[in-house]
Amino acid sequence: MQTTILEQRAEQIHRKGDAPFSISCDKESLAGAVSQRACVFCGSRVVLYPIADALHLVHGPIGCAVYTWDIRGALSSGPELHRLSFSTDLQEKDVIFGGEEKLYKALVELIDRHQPKGAFVYSTCIVGLIGDDLEAVCRKVSKEKGIPVLPVQSEGFKGNKRAGYEAACKAMFRLVGKGDTSSISPHSINILGDFNLAGETWLIREYFERMGVEVVANITGDGRVNDIKRCHGAALNVVQCSGATMDLAKMMKDKYGTPVIRVSYFGIEDMSEALYEVARFFNDPKMLERTKNLIREELAVLTPRLEKYRGALKGKRAAIYVGGAFKAFSLVKAFRLLGMKVVMVGSQTGTKEDYEELEEITDDGTIIVDDSNPLELSAFLKEKDVDIFVGGVKERPIAYKLGVAFCDHNHERKEILAGYRGMLNFAKEVHASVTSPVWRFVPRRNK
Amino acid sequence: MKIKTAPKNKFVSTTNACKLCRPMGAAIAFRGVENAVPFLHGSQGCATYMRRYIISHFNEPIDIASSSLGEKNAVFGGGPNLKLGLDNVSAKYKPSLVGVATTCLTETIGDDAPGLIKEYFRERSDKTDLPELVNVSTPSYSGTHMEGFHGAVQSIVEQLADENVAPHDAINLLPGFVSPSDIRYLKEVMADFGRAATILPDISETLDGPALREYPLIPPGGTPLKQIHAMGGAKATIEFGPTLDPNKTTGTLLEQKHGVKNHLMGLPMGINETDAFFRVLELLTGKPTPERHQAERDRLVDAYVDGHKYVSGKRAVIYGEEDLVVGLTALLAEFGIHPVLCASGGNSGRLKEAIQAVTKDILPEQPLIREGHDFYEIAALTEELKPDLLVGHSKGYPMSRKLDIPIIRLGFPIHDRLGGQRLLHLGYRGAQQIFDLIANAMIQKKQDRSSVGYSYM
Numbered sequence: 001m002q003t004t005i006l007e008q009r010a011e012q013i014h015r016k017g018d019a020p021f022s023i024s025c026d027k028e029s030l031a032g033a034v035s036q037r038a039c040v041f042c043g044s045r046v047v048l049y050p051i052a053d054a055l056h057l058v059h060g061p062i063g064c065a066v067y068t069w070d071i072r073g074a075l076s077s078g079p080e081l082h083r084l085s086f087s088t089d090l091q092e093k094d095v096i097f098g099g100e101e102k103l104y105k106a107l108v109e110l111i112d113r114h115q116p117k118g119a120f121v122y123s124t125c126i127v128g129l130i131g132d133d134l135e136a137v138c139r140k141v142s143k144e145k146g147i148p149v150l151p152v153q154s155e156g157f158k159g160n161k162r163a164g165y166e167a168a169c170k171a172m173f174r175l176v177g178k179g180d181t182s183s184i185s186p187h188s189i190n191i192l193g194d195f196n197l198a199g200e201t202w203l204i205r206e207y208f209e210r211m212g213v214e215v216v217a218n219i220t221g222d223g224r225v226n227d228i229k230r231c232h233g234a235a236l237n238v239v240q241c242s243g244a245t246m247d248l249a250k251m252m253k254d255k256y257g258t259p260v261i262r263v264s265y266f267g268i269e270d271m272s273e274a275l276y277e278v279a280r281f282f283n284d285p286k287m288l289e290r291t292k293n294l295i296r297e298e299l300a301v302l303t304p305r306l307e308k309y310r311g312a313l314k315g316k317r318a319a320i321y322v323g324g325a326f327k328a329f330s331l332v333k334a335f336r337l338l339g340m341k342v343v344m345v346g347s348q349t350g351t352k353e354d355y356e357e358l359e360e361i362t363d364d365g366t367i368i369v370d371d372s373n374p375l376e377l378s379a380f381l382k383e384k385d386v387d388i389f390v391g392g393v394k395e396r397p398i399a400y401k402l403g404v405a406f407c408d409h410n411h412e413r414k415e416i417l418a419g420y421r422g423m424l425n426f427a428k429e430v431h432a433s434v435t436s437p438v439w440r441f442v443p444r445r446n447k
Numbered sequence: 448m449k450i451k452t453a454p455k456n457k458f459v460s461t462t463n464a465c466k467l468c469r470p471m472g473a474a475i476a477f478r479g480v481e482n483a484v485p486f487l488h489g490s491q492g493c494a495t496y497m498r499r500y501i502i503s504h505f506n507e508p509i510d511i512a513s514s515s516l517g518e519k520n521a522v523f524g525g526g527p528n529l530k531l532g533l534d535n536v537s538a539k540y541k542p543s544l545v546g547v548a549t550t551c552l553t554e555t556i557g558d559d560a561p562g563l564i565k566e567y568f569r570e571r572s573d574k575t576d577l578p579e580l581v582n583v584s585t586p587s588y589s590g591t592h593m594e595g596f597h598g599a600v601q602s603i604v605e606q607l608a609d610e611n612v613a614p615h616d617a618i619n620l621l622p623g624f625v626s627p628s629d630i631r632y633l634k635e636v637m638a639d640f641g642r643a644a645t646i647l648p649d650i651s652e653t654l655d656g657p658a659l660r661e662y663p664l665i666p667p668g669g670t671p672l673k674q675i676h677a678m679g680g681a682k683a684t685i686e687f688g689p690t691l692d693p694n695k696t697t698g699t700l701l702e703q704k705h706g707v708k709n710h711l712m713g714l715p716m717g718i719n720e721t722d723a724f725f726r727v728l729e730l731l732t733g734k735p736t737p738e739r740h741q742a743e744r745d746r747l748v749d750a751y752v753d754g755h756k757y758v759s760g761k762r763a764v765i766y767g768e769e770d771l772v773v774g775l776t777a778l779l780a781e782f783g784i785h786p787v788l789c790a791s792g793g794n795s796g797r798l799k800e801a802i803q804a805v806t807k808d809i810l811p812e813q814p815l816i817r818e819g820h821d822f823y824e825i826a827a828l829t830e831e832l833k834p835d836l837l838v839g840h841s842k843g844y845p846m847s848r849k850l851d852i853p854i855i856r857l858g859f860p861i862h863d864r865l866g867g868q869r870l871l872h873l874g875y876r877g878a879q880q881i882f883d884l885i886a887n888a889m890i891q892k893k894q895d896r897s898s899v900g901y902s903y904m
């Protein structure tokens with residue numbers, strides 16, 4: 001199978017046990033390889049997308065906007081402006097003579113039409129080339145319309161998704177500090193890095209509220225411009241996921257001194273640890289007591305219901321390929337809780353530290369891979385005789401083509417995967433796919 | 448009917464576009480050539496987005512390689528990355544053809560793709576196993592995915608069809624962007640006429656394949672390169688594309704350069720348009736329409752009669768790619784539906800004429816025709832027109848939901864249902880399926896809203 005791995009890619013693949021550990025990541029994707037990676041714009045777009053009362057205008061040709069129309073299942077409890085796809089749809093003459101005028105008019109038109117609380121203007125590859133002054137146009141419109149209009153420097157070619165996260169955070173950071181914080185409780189947090197897919201932020205918020213913690217802003221799930229403006233009033237930033245919103249937390253730490261903890265809400269262990277960490281931070285025995293009770297209650301419901309799935313899934317082999325490495329850690333633990341073996345794990349944008357941590361928590365022989373491609377992934381699935389593959393939309397057909405079960409861990413999911421309830425959903429989904437009778441018919445099982 | 452909504456294209460901004468970007472159409476077309484890999488010359492993001500979009504419709508893997516340009520390349524030119532990318536794709540996939548489409552980025556920095564490719568061949572002249580290369584210019588700031596699709600087909604023929612090919616009996620069939628199921632149907636028709644055909648592109652297997660034991664480097668199927676090289680010697684070309692510029696189509700190119708007579712026509716959708724297609728086939732093969740197709744036509748007439756009352760006079764909004772909109776309009780009109788709005792994100796300037804041509808002796812009143820429209824505009828018009836049904840791809844769903852009007856999902860993309868790749872639009876058979884779908888949608892609507900919930904129609 002080694003033939004499917006381009007020589008230049010060998011350093012981005014590691015097999016645990018082939019010590020010493022070394023993996024090369026943070027490389028630009030190789031020309032000609034079919035990377036599963038996206039671009040800077042994509043990173044910015046997914047982070048800011050759930051801010052539901054903001055206008056999200058993509059300045060560029062049509063594709064970048066149309067491929068991101070209603071792309072995430074990020075729910076809103078109120079306005080749903082984020083679900084529309086706005087574009088300046090640049091034409092040839094704009095490319096030649098510049099797109100500033102069109103951008104200005106489009107912004108004014110859309111702000112008048114939708115009365116948003118703020119606007120994000122995304123720059124795409126060709127805007128970076130034709131040299132439109134986004135900053136100036138945004139400043140002008142902001143003044144005229146009296147709302148924040150924020151440029152997002154997300155030219156696609158200027159790096160990968162992670163650079164896009166940073167650009168998004170920079171844009172949001174310009175909102176922070178602009179709102180009134182006087183009524184905020186000392187026991188307060190911001191939830192960073194959860195996007196309210198299928199309503200996950202609501203679930204997490206509910207847990208924190210049961211503990212007696214005030215949530216000032218969800219960034220960005222079910223997000224609101226005005227919440228972000230006052231989020232510097234929170235006592236703590238609770239950041240999920242490795243990349244997406246960490247930069248914002250860092251900027252807030254530098255400027256406002258807001259402490260940061262990193263958590264994951266996926267799987268029983270990580271979810272409970274997240275709640276405990278917050279309780280420990282506030283150092284309030286009553287809160288700690290409430291947290292313990294909450295977890296006890298949730299587990300009392302969950303554990304017996306999980307049992308059925310654990311029995312059926314014991315010993316099955318799982319492969320993981322997701323965007324961020326943090327998600328991968330949680331998935332490894334969640335599979336373990338179900339009695340399953342993780343035989344391959346990889347991510348699009350992990351850092352060296354991430355991969356070191358993965359190396360630590362996985363078993364010998366596990367393949368660890370950075371920025372993989374369909375050919376490699378399919379080779380790994382076969383080599384490890386995988387029973388279920390977890391990934392996003394682009395990974396699904398690879399699994400299905402080979403007749404391998406699949407679990408969607410993507411941005412469009414319709415079922416909550418976070419929290420205690422999410423663990424049950426996850427087990428259900430894995431179980432539903434792995435135990436389906438359809439695999440009897442696929443060539444792989446008909447040797 | 449008076450429409451309050453202002454004339455077309457009054458807005459500067461685009462909301463929920465009813466079109467896709469140009470390289471995506473090219474990638475799909477290249478995917479329909481045997482042992483070919485689509486390759487985007489541009490940054491990584493575009494290729495990834497397109498793959499995701501295509502996968503969500505076809506449920507099939509689609510590898511689109513990219514030259515993955517970074518910031519440096521954007522300044523100094525993408526040539527080195529293009530060449531390196533071609534080397535890597537060739538080494539890994541062993542393709543017979545690499546279809547290179549440019550993107551907004553490389554068009555804007557002014558990379559000369561044809562020149563770079565020539566250079567590439569010169570520099571690698573010692574190698575014997577290089578794939579053939581076809582390049583197409585696809586800046587998205589002019590044109591839609593359909594221009595990309597047709598452009599790629601044209602480039603394939605322009606750059607690969609050999610000159611002075613000995614005349615042979617095959618017929619060239621250029622179907623446009625139809626479904627894998629449609630292509631399978633066309634193959635069957637050609638086989639039943641007993642005539643070899645070069646169908647370009649042929650996505651019937653490459654984008655609708657079986658579960659496999661080995662992940663294929665490149666999925667099997669697609670138009671054989673050998674046949675493409677010989678297209679210039681074919682007996683004739685049949686090209687579907689009522690809104691294409693008749694002077695600039697691929698069929699025209701084959702006619703002008705190779706002397707292969709072209710028959711440019713609408714998609715064979717519904718009885719009238721399918722009759723026209725079969726007439727041309729009869730003419731070219733000298734054979735009558737094979738019996739089973741005649742039988743399909745007869746049963747279709749019978750079905751129209753059985754069901755006509757449920758659809759008669761119902762008002763429809765039809766949207767999507769221009770050629771498909773024309774075909775759907777012809778089909779719906781002939782069984783008694785009144786299309787009230789035909790809209791597209793495309794901007795050929797020929798939609799109105801094409802629709803008139805297929806409906807003028809059927810429809811008492813011409814529908815509104817709108818080119819270059821997005822869903823914001825289409826939804827506003829729809830709200831005023833209050834049609835009974837919407838017909839088009841799945842991106843019309845938000846409008847259907849908001850206005851509580853049933854939607855019949857056809858064309859591309861279908862992102863919220865299974866089986867987009869299996870939808871059959873063409874021929875008497877396709878018309879039969881679409882007729883049943885629409886009539887049943889109307890029946891269901893009435894049944895669901897009835898206070899008694901009757902159990903006979």
Ligand code: SF4
Binds near residue numbers: 061062065550551
């Ligand atoms: S830059 Fe052009 S080619 Fe790339 S996604 Fe955007 S519109 Fe399509």
Ligand code: SF4
Binds near residue numbers: 042125154155156494
């Ligand atoms: S790489 Fe550039 S052009 Fe392509 S989708 Fe990303 S921002 Fe748009």
